[in-house]
Amino acid sequence: MNKNVTPNELLSADDDMPLYEPHKKVYPQRVSGTFRRIKWGLMAFCLGVYYLLPFVRWNRGLGAPDQAVLIDFPNERFYFFFIELWPQEVYYFTGLLILAAFTLFLMNALGGRIWCGYFCPQTVWTDLFYAVERWTEGDRRERIKADAGPMTANRLALRSLKHVIWLMIAWWTGGAWVLYFSDAPTLVKDLATFQAPALAYIWIGILTASTYLLAGHAREQVCLYMCPWPRIQAALTDEWALNVTYKYDRGEPRCSMKKAIDLRSLGEKVGDCVDCNQCVAVCPTGIDIRDGAQLGCIQCGLCIDACDTVMKKIGRPTRLIGYDNDINVQRRIAGKEEIFKPVRARTIVYAALIAVVCSVMLYALLTRSLLDLNVLHDRNPVAVRLSDGSIRNGYTLRFLNKRGFDRVIAIDIDGPANAQIHVIGVDSVTPDRPMIILARDTTTELRVLVTAPFDEKAEKTTPVKFRVTDIGLGEVASAVDHFVMP
Structure with a gap:
């Protein structure tokens, strides 16, 4: 340390130093080879799936949407080819998120940031924007030379063309996203004739702006400063x-x-x-x-x-x-041979967890019931004593018919001795076993009254099981609540 420099002068010198390194514009050069071809192929595949999937049709029967992948918010459904999920089945999406996390961990354990380099949307769209930039303004040397020189009419025209193409790509990116939430051909027609809902135009504008800014301008800054995965990946590798x-x-x-x-x-x-x-x-x-x-x-x-x-x-x-x-x-x-260990404890654990999650989700999907029943006991009053001394409890039964056709179901109860059930607003030919019609692909709520003779020796609360049976298919669903004696 120089003895002639005082501590105050050192502090003053540190204050003049910038906290961050100044940003330098990156000019990636065109390259060809094995990995570049892999990236072109994966880019074409990913973009093809994203842009074209909303137009793929899938026949689900009369009255059902025929779009293969559809997030139907108005009717609270998610369709993926032959799979139809209801809001009550949100656990499938939880399973998909867990599966995606373990897959990402396995990819990292095998080949580092493969996701970042080949599949990440930021990488894919930035790569596409770079290709447009090279096509309009030239390769690395031409772009560096042009940026260092004055703005000319030719350069302004080429740059304007580049931004127009970028905006077109960004616009179609936003437009493709909203197509997943409505019938794609119909929405495209409505958008073109300015008859689509205002919300569709708003989201297209938001996604167009975000794609244009992130892929066209932020570029590598997203990877360096905005994305959390590089920090997480460093801890997992x-x-x-x-x-x-x-x-x-x-x-x-x-x-x-x-x-x-x-x-x-x-x-x-x-x-x-x-x-x-x-x-x-x-x-x-x-x-x-x-x-x-x-x-x-x-x-x-x-x-x-x-x-x-x-x-x-x-x-x-x-x-x-x-x-x-x-x-x-x-x-x-050290003069030794190379060793590669793709199969090791870490990768085996990740692969096993992926297999377990896939198996659980597949089993749940294959054995899922398409007839569900939920029961809600009345809270006020919990129970009512009738003039003949018997006790009545009220319940709200919610039926979910997930099939694409109407069905006739019968309602049975197992609970207090000699209990009788009555469905309000439904006259059944078999009073001891009421039958109702459930409309296809809907949720139906009914008020049900259960009446049982008063029994001094009975417990204050007795379990009561509601069981519904599809008369035609024999499909059964049940739910358990309590019958309360005052």
Whole structure:
């Protein structure tokens, strides 16, 4: 420390230093190779599913919606091909969230941030926006040169074209989202003729703006500062997970091609890295993978393609950058063989949990009842003594007919001795066993009165079981409540 510098001067110097590193615009360069082709294929698949799935039809019978995937808020239903879920079955969505979490954990244990690099919506749409940018304004060098120079008419035209295409993609992204909540062909027609609900236009505007801003402008900033997964992933990973890795045991010490030739002629050790910076030029987040594992690396593999291209040109082995782990780097330095452990305790546990969740959900789905019954006991009064001395309890029965047709059901009770049941507003030909018609795909509520002779020896509360039976199909549902003696 310089003795002539006072503590106050040191504090003043620290105050002048910025808290964060200034943002530098990233200009990813076009690259071709194995991982780039994989990303193109997955992008086409993901976007194709997202944009086209609302138009897929699925026949569910007369009167039922024929859209394969539909979130029907007005009728409180969720349709997914042959599956129809009711609000009471929200636990299936809980299971899907748990399944998604364990799948994400397994992907991380096997190949790092595979989700971030290939499937994340932010990555997919940003990649698409980058493709549009390269098509309109040119590759990395052209864009850097254009940004450094003055605004010209040609540049303004190209930039305007780019933003128009971006807005069109963003608009259709928002439009496709609302199609999942209504019949897609009908809603498209209503939107085009300005007859759609105002809420549809509002959500399209919100999603258009968010897609345009996040994929067109925020880009890598979303991955670096907004997304929580990189922080979570760092805590979940282990030393055996395969991540995009610069194999410094092979690449160091790095130097240019010309210098490498001179050093090799002198017998000096030279690495395969020629310090061309192509791995940095193609990175969508602008990091240098040679600096080691970093928060900004989304494991997309584009740096692998860039490096392999250079290695092929200079006649050196490919995969100087590849999916690897630091354990193998150290083993190669020690002259040992590489070891890969995709099957280990962590991956086995995740796979087992995924299998358990899938099995439970599949069993629940295959054995789910399409006839449900819920019972609510009257609270005030809980029980009524009639003029003949008998006791009457009132209940509200809610029936759920999840089938696509009407059904006739019979109501039975098991409870107090000699108890009789009466359904208010329904005259049944069999008073001891009332029968009613449940409309298809609806919820029906009925008031039911249960009357039993007063018994001094009886318990104050007696369990009473309501059981409904589909006369045609034999399907049974039941619910238990209590019969109260005052």
